[in-house]
Amino acid sequence: MDILNNIVIDKRQEVKIKKSLIPVKQLEQSVLFERATISLAKNLSKSTTGIIAEHKRRSPSKEVINHKLNVYDVASGYEKANVCGMSVLTDGKYFGGSLDDLLIARASCNIPLLRKEFIIDSYQIIEAKAHGADAILLIAAILTKDKIKQYSELAKSLNLDVLLEVHNEEELHKSIMPSLDMIGVNNRNLKTFEVSLETSKSLSSLIPNDFVKVSESGISAIDAIKTLQPFGYKGFLIGENFMKTDNPGANAKQFIESLKL
Numbered sequence: 001m002d003i004l005n006n007i008v009i010d011k012r013q014e015v016k017i018k019k020s021l022i023p024v025k026q027l028e029q030s031v032l033f034e035r036a037t038i039s040l041a042k043n044l045s046k047s048t049t050g051i052i053a054e055h056k057r058r059s060p061s062k063e064v065i066n067h068k069l070n071v072y073d074v075a076s077g078y079e080k081a082n083v084c085g086m087s088v089l090t091d092g093k094y095f096g097g098s099l100d101d102l103l104i105a106r107a108s109c110n111i112p113l114l115r116k117e118f119i120i121d122s123y124q125i126i127e128a129k130a131h132g133a134d135a136i137l138l139i140a141a142i143l144t145k146d147k148i149k150q151y152s153e154l155a156k157s158l159n160l161d162v163l164l165e166v167h168n169e170e171e172l173h174k175s176i177m178p179s180l181d182m183i184g185v186n187n188r189n190l191k192t193f194e195v196s197l198e199t200s201k202s203l204s205s206l207i208p209n210d211f212v213k214v215s216e217s218g219i220s221a222i223d224a225i226k227t228l229q230p231f232g233y234k235g236f237l238i239g240e241n242f243m244k245t246d247n248p249g250a251n252a253k254q255f256i257e258s259l260k261l
């Protein structure tokens with residue numbers, strides 16, 4: 001059984017427990033539920049650099065990335081670096097993240113926040129809004145077309161942007177619908193963890209121009225971005241390359257400045 005299957009099995013259990021402890025009505029009463037969101041898709045469209053910087057302590061493909069940092073410093077550093085948005089991993093078991101990380105990031109910066117999560121239930125979308133997210137991730141590999149439609153429409157009704165992630169042509173074809181804002185191509189095969197920028201290159205022409213194109217994972221060099229920009233990519237999601245350093249914000253700043261040259 002591959003890692004995605006295991007993550008989804010655990011996630012179903014986790015969501016079931018959370019729903020029994022914190023009802024949707026309680027989430028809807030959060031102060032943040034009424035907050036006006038900031039569009040990540042719009043920020044990316046008008047940017048010449050398009051960096052979405054991630055907070056990532058560890059992952060199934062890399063056991064230890066960085067456990068020493070606090071979210072406040074990372075988020076405020078990313079904001080100072082002028083990133084277009086920040087991705088916050090909220091999964092605990094596989095990535096060492098939490099919804100508290102999202103809350104702290106929200107309190108630390110005023111840039112769009114993407115809740116990076118394995119969404120398999122509408123409850124998690126309400127949760128994202130209640131904890132200060134501006135955008136959610138939907139992963140085509142773990143959702144049916146009907147679920148993608150249902151969850152993206154719910155997100156849009158809450159003024160959250162939707163980033164739909166694909167890894168191959170089949171996932172892309174089943175997912176294209178008007179309720180998405182951004183289509184992300186994950187360069188990492190989530191079954192084998194192999195990373196190849198060729199995935200972004202080969203799928204780019206199949207993504208309609210109505211969506212902001214985002215390339216995700218395995219990006220660590222300016223050259224990679226310069227190579228992907230002519231394929232229409234406006235967003236670049238970078239995790240490990242920034243998070244493996246002592247100061248991800250300073251690293252992101254230097255990266256963005258070099259990209260502008």
Ligand SMILES: O=C(O)c1ccccc1NCC(=O)[C@H](O)[C@H](O)COP(=O)(O)O
Pocket residue numbers: 003054056059060061062186188190193216217218219237238239240241
């Ligand atoms: O990163 C993993 O190992 C991973 C494994 C299984 C599912 C998802 C996974 N990562 C989530 C992501 O999409 C990445 O954190 C994100 O694209 C940034 O990637 P990177 O720049 O390579 O850290």
